[in-house]
Amino acid sequence: MADPELPSTTPSSRLEEILSAEARIEELSDSDYEDITEEEMANEAYIKSVTSPIRDDLQTQTSKVQDETLEVVLPFLEGNPNQFELNIFGLPKLQRANHIKFLKQALGDYPHQFAMMDASRPWLLYWSLQGLTALSYDISEYQER
Secondary structure: OOOOOOOOOOHHHHHHHHOOHHHOOOOOOHHHOOOOOHHHHHHHHHHHHHOOOOOOOOOOHHHHHHHHHHHHHHHHHOOOOOOOOEOOOOOEOOOHHHHHHHHHHHOOOOOHHHHHHHHHHHHHHHHHHHHHHHOOOOOHHHOOO
């Protein structure tokens, strides 16, 4: 069996033939990019994480409501309009003292308008105590109540 005749051109010259100058991808210089801070990169990654990665063409009532909700909430996720201190991921730091204050108020007495919530009172207590525990707050003062 005879060997087929190999082309006398080098691989790089063959590549030049295949890729004409118009078909090549131009490399962008660093000046073509905006300077993005680590905070902005982390914020962008978070926003991508809260949007649905899987999109299809099927429109349901649920998907419409989800899109509307995301449209309303997204401006609050972008940037830092309230100038909160941010963590290393570009997200506002937990305002621990404010959360503890809110949860302790939920453990207090409710006004008479909350009488309709009496059946839910155990859940309000449970989740308030669980929130305080998650914030490493000592809940021993509530054990005797």
